[in-house]
Structure formats: C-alpha cells, structure tokens
Amino acid sequence: MTTHLALLRGINVSGHNMIKMEVLKSALEAVGFQNVQTYIQSGNVFVDTEKENAAAVGFKIKQEIFKAFGHEVPVVVIGKTDLEACFKNNPFLKEANLDIKKLYVAFISTTLRSDSLNDLKMSQVKPDEASIDSSRIYIKYDVGAGKTRFDQKYIEKKLSVTATIRNWNTVTQLLKMYEER
Template sequence: MKHLALLRGINVSGHNMIKMEALKAALEAIEFTNVITYIQSGNVFVETEEESSFGVGFKIKQEIFKTFGHEVPVIVIGKNDLELCFKNNPFLKQKDVDAKKLYVAFISKELSSSAINELKISQFKPDEAVIDGNRIFIKYDIGAGKTRLDQKYIEKKLNVTATIRNWNTVTKLLEMYEEEL
C-alpha cells in the first residue's frame, strides 16, 4: 500500500537537516519500498504492507529519531485524502484566485466544526481559513511568511500536530500519487 508522509520542520532555516538521499536509505533499511522524496521539505512516498497511516507515521518518526537524532512530527495521508483537498478547497471556487496564496494545513486528527471558533480566524483578516475534517484550507492575503496564522499557532490553539504545504506542492504530490510510483 502506498502512503504519503509529510514531515514537519525538516530542512527549514538550517534546522533538522536531513538529506533526502539519506532519508530514502534509512526508510528502505526498515523495509519500506519504492521510497520517493519530493523537494527538501519532507514529502516522502513509501510503499508497505502496513495499512495503518498511524503505524506508518510512527515507524518513520522512530527511524528518523534513531538515524538522525531529530524529533520530527509525521502526518501520513492517503491518495483519497489528497483528492478530497482538490474537491473541497473552497478557495478554488473563487473567481481569479491566486493559487500562490493557497495553502493546506494537514492536521493529525479530525477537527470538530467548533475548532474554527478556537482558531479565532477573524483576528487574521484579510487572511482566510476553512476547516474541512483533518485539514485547514488557508488563503493568505499577503503571504505565508507575513502572517501569525501559521503551523505553530494552529498547533497551540487546537492541540494538534500540523504541517502546512503550499497549493503547488499539494498539486504536485497528487500528480505523483497518480503516476503509480
């Protein structure tokens, strides 16, 4: 079974540095197959007989700590989850939307509909966010680097693990899933 693991916080600003070739070798050593990475920010496809996303994520997290000494949160998502991103992103329905301003925060657990109130989105206007299950669709007005509505804020407010990807990366990851690695 094919899984996509999103690693949070590697190779960012010189922290938790892991070369993708070394990550690939480490994961192959624990019997993942067809390990393919995409860009340096921690997107990795693996194949395994393990069906549980939680089990796959736990195994990857353990191996990263053992091999590289980094405590790295891992969120594993399936092809169906990624396809739902495309179907459910409300910002894609807006006329003339700039895809460069769109992001998705992948969350470690299903969020309740009341979670949007806990985020207090209105204080981030003109940035916008919409919760959809275990992801948050975000449209940044100025840019991801100039907002306080970031992964750290989301994690603190909702008591979850989160990792954010820009829309171009999400699009490419779905293409890679569909290419039958």
C-alpha cells in the first residue's frame, strides 16, 4: 500500500464547491481507497491504495468528486518525501524573525523548470517573495495571503499549471499526520 496526500483546490471556500469531509471520505472509500483521513475543511485527504502513480490517484479522486458531488475540482497529489523536502528546502525558514503566518507553499501539478521564477514576473507582485524548488513554490507574503495578487490563479496563469496553496501551519500539520500513519 502507498499513502498519498491529495490536495483539493477550491472546495468549501466562500460557500462554493461545498463538500462535507465525512461524505468525501465515504465516497473515496466506496471506490476502493483505504484508510481515508481528512484534515480541516479545505481539502486535504490522505488515502492508501495499491496504485503508486500519484497522477493516476489524483485523476481517480477528481473523477469521483465530479461523479459524487458535481464539482470540477483540481487535485494535486503529493508524497511524504515532498512534504519533507518543504522543510529541508524552504529558504525562508533560515530568516531571522520570520513571521510564520506569512509563509505559504504552492504545490504544483508538474515539475517546474529552473527558470520558472522568471515567468512569474515577481516584480508585478512585490514586495511578496517566492522561491521555486521542483514542484513547489515557497511564498513569503509581505502583508498576507488575503491582500495579494500573488495567488493560485496568478501562478496558474503565468506558468500554465495547476496549483494549490497551503499555509505553513497546515504544511507542518500534514507532515505530522503523514509521520503518524
């Protein structure tokens, strides 16, 4: 069995794409996923399956959400090593007096090119900062996530990818949950 973490984008936000986590859990168990565990209402779902391919798992989850709830929900599936890499490679964690509440990670559907940071045109979203590592973008917001243009829609438009963003506290909790499984 392989454990995957599915990050669902855009559910239970401002009354849109409403899905109760218990109902989602039941729907995923009904199609063969095991040990389904959710974290908060924003769409973080652990599943165990014989399938090792993350993209195939994400596609199956996306299909089931559409079938069961009628919502077209982008899904990014990551593994434990990806979360561990967040802690190892996040350059902002080395800063003194860092406000963790302004730290986020955008998980991307594909591996990014090393020059993808240029494509983001960060000068348009200054003073927010970003750093790219494989299929993650580390973000440090100047004011906060609610007051920036540098959001998932901006990232998706500039890089032609699927992205979903989690705050640092959520990333920390998800790694802890992975380790407890």
